[in-house]
Amino acid sequence: MSNANTTVVNMVVNGQKVTGSVPDRKLLCDFLREDLVLTGTHVGCEQGVCGACTVLIDNRPARSCLMFAVQADGRTITTIEGISSPDGSLHxxxxxxxxxxxxxxxxxxxxxxxxxxxxxxxxxxxxxxxxxxxxxxxxxxxxxxxxxxxxxxxxxxxxxxxxxxxxxxxxx
Ligand code: FES
Ligand code: FES
Missing domain, CATH: 1.10.150.120 ([2Fe-2S]-binding domain)
Structure with missing residues (x-):
């Protein structure tokens, strides 16, 4: 659903269903960091060069500074916060x-x-x-x-x- 300049997005992030209303031009990295407070995804160059913003989207690595949050609608995302086991043991x-x-x-x-x-x-x-x-x-x-x-x-x-x-x- 969308109005004016915002769109409702649904995705699974680190195993949890999340919903958000995002400006159409909001970057995925900013949605993760600002809306979901998953600040382990870092933002360096914001132009696809440094790789600091890499997350898994449907199990494939992608630079979240090169995608709008609306483009991740319906996708499964894993950030660094979702990498360790539920009991806290490291990957x-x-x-x-x-x-x-x-x-x-x-x-x-x-x-x-x-x-x-x-x-x-x-x-x-x-x-x-x-x-x-x-x-x-x-x-x-x-x-x-x-x-x-x-x-x-x-x-x-x-x-x-x-x-x-x-x-x-x-x-x-
Ligand atoms: S912030 Fe550098 S590649 Fe995304
Ligand atoms: S940029 Fe400092 S550890 Fe890699």
Missing amino acids: PVQRAFHENHALQCGFCTPGFVINSIAYLEQRDTSEPLSEDEVREHLSGSVCRCTGYTNIVRAVVQAAAEVDGQRAEGGGE
Whole structure:
């Protein structure tokens, strides 16, 4: 339903049904941060370059600064707040970032974690993950602090655990 310049949107965010009335030109990242108070989705460049605003939309990574909230109507969205288990235990990628000191200021971290999870959950696991492969996949995200080395190490470490979980789940 819409009137003048606002539209009612419905979506599932981190497993919860949400409804909002949004200006037609409101960005998805701003809807998540301002209306839903999910401020773990960070906004850096607002032009699709840095990757800090990455969320999963129907299980695929997308830059929420490049979408209007109305374009997410009817979709399923996962933000960094929805990545850990309900009991609070961290996702293997989050744990690997912690163990490998893969963050400093943390501004880029939600985007890197979301992007890495999406990658590890869909990649071809017939070959072990190489650091070069991780660097290539994450080349669309920017970190101003770490020099990337520990981020790459963290993703390689997490891959072993995620691969094991996928194998147990039927090799998807
Ligand atoms: S804020 Fe979206 S890509 Fe930088
Ligand atoms: S840890 Fe500071 S921008 Fe990446």
